[in-house]
Amino acid sequence: MSDSCAGTHGTGKPVFTAHAGRLAAVPRLMALDQHGELTSAHVRLVATAVGRSERAVWRWVAKARTTGHVAAAPRTRFTVTPELRRLVVLWGGNASAVHRELEQRALADPRLPKPPSLATLHRALRRDLAPGERAGLAQGEAARRAFDVFGKRPPGHRNEAWEGDHKCVPVRVWVEDELVQPWLTWFIDCARKVIMGLAVTPHAPSRDAVLAALRTALDRGEPFGPAGGLPGLVRVDRGKEFLCGTVTSALGAFAVPVVDLPAYSPHLKGTIEALNDAVEEMLFVSMPRYVHQQRLTGGHTADPDEPALTFEAFVELLLKWVHWWNTEHKPRALGGLTPMEAWRCDPTPLHDVPAEQLAHFGLEDDGRTRTITTQGVRWRNRHYIAPWMVGQAGVRVAVRHLPHHDTTIEAFGLDGAYLGSAVLAEEASEEQVRKVRKARTAKARRLRADMKAAARLRRERFKAVTTATPPERLGALTEAEAEAELAESAATDLRRANPGYIPHQPVPDGWARPIPPAADGPGNDTPEENA
Secondary structure (H helix, E strand, C coil): CCCCCCCECCCCCECCCHHHHHHHHHHHHHHHHHCCCCCHHHHHHHHHHHCCCHHHHHHHHHHHHHHCCCCCCCCCCCCCCHHHHHHHHHCCCCHHHHHHHHHHHHHHCCCCCCCCCHHHHHHHHHHHCCHHHHHHHHHCHHHHHCCCCCCCCCCCCCCCCEEEEEEECCECEECCCCEECCEEEEEEECCCCCEEEEEEECCCCCHHHHHHHHHHHHCCCCCCCCCCCCCCCEEECCCCCCCCHHHHHHHHCCCCCEEECCCCCHHHHHHHHHHHHHHHHHCHHHCCCECCCCCCCCCCCCCCCCCCEEHHHHHHHHHHHHHHHHHCCCCHHHCCCCHHHHHHHCCCCCCCCCHHHHCCCCCEEEEEEEECECCEEEECCEEEECHHHCCCCCCEEEEEECCCCCCEEEEEECCCCEEEEEEECCCCCHHHHHHHHHHHHHHHHHHHHHHHHHHHHHCCCECCCCCCCCCCECCCCCHHHHHHHHHHHHHHHHHHHCCCCCCCCCCCCCCCCCCCCCCCCHHHCCHHHHC
């Protein structure tokens, strides 16, 4: 019989370890021994199987006859205690520092047991703590999760489940003379990996971004079509914008539940998290002003004056990448198909959203009715007009609008029929809006400069010392400077108390001054002066 047959893995080594072989073989040998059937052939067979000598197996049998225990007696050894785990956390996973701490405690308190050697401590940590536990005690929960095992959801069909998320784009782009990091809100089909829809905002997103991305995802037209339709459910991770009443009611009207996943659990929505990582590694990393790019000595980038993209150019590049992902990229999980090809090959029926319902998807309503006048519809103390309002004066309508969008409203009849859109009648021009924003920015910068100047005044600096001497303040103040500053402070306080107060100025030399009274009293006047 070759080495690859019974008892080996094809390498000549026994299948069982000595400990496992002893646990498996000794009960059988003892059963044979009790019936008087145990022979040297049985012992020789067990010894060959577990890789031990016949003498060792006979010792196992003798030990079992005497004590009745099948396994070897456990050895006393150093183990990891709860106190030792706390010391590992205290010293950030540094076993040498933990060992020094144990030695110092033993020296300070002779009643404590002598600490083990450093090698013994290392063996105990490796034996009693799993790799994930060691990483967690040293670096925290995020490091521990890197060693966890996560299950994978079974493959489903298209539109069975979507996942949505926000992503702060790690690229600085120009938005009205200011560098900002835009935010991306998007949805992906979990089964076919198709990006269903997205919305980009120059600032942190709110519920209007979620509704805009959902509207593009539900619509089966361009630019993300023919993918679309109603999903079975949408998974999110407790984002307040996804869970607000407007979004949940908008999807609830189509019987689409929003599944609220536990916080800080990215593994429960792995599809969208993988997409977030992919877009950064495949697109954002190559863009100018990428915030995580390589740094030189001193923390500076190779080209600190690198020109940034405009917001419009960034959105255009992002949409091109999304089109490439849907129509050209071939994820491994799709078996050589692009996401859009896998979508088209899926025979699962789709549930489309009618155009008339999609037109007012996600709109908010305050529940009031308004009357069309000759000036249009008045909403929030503003008038909105539209061509379809001509000849409709006196008709009562219901007004609905997208969150945070006050330049356009949607009007509906009292029977729910959609009438049309209306725009703000007296909207300021782009130039006027730009001037107002510049004025606001200038005021904000001036206030920021005043606050920084005040902070410099409050900051006290001291001379550097090389010996243990009392600290000595820098910036000596003369008596004249102190008096001048106090006088200016008093004048400022008066101006705040009385805004019309004007401090006295020195009298010019050319002005006539009153003659001071004589030193003599009234009784000393001369007759000439009395006359």
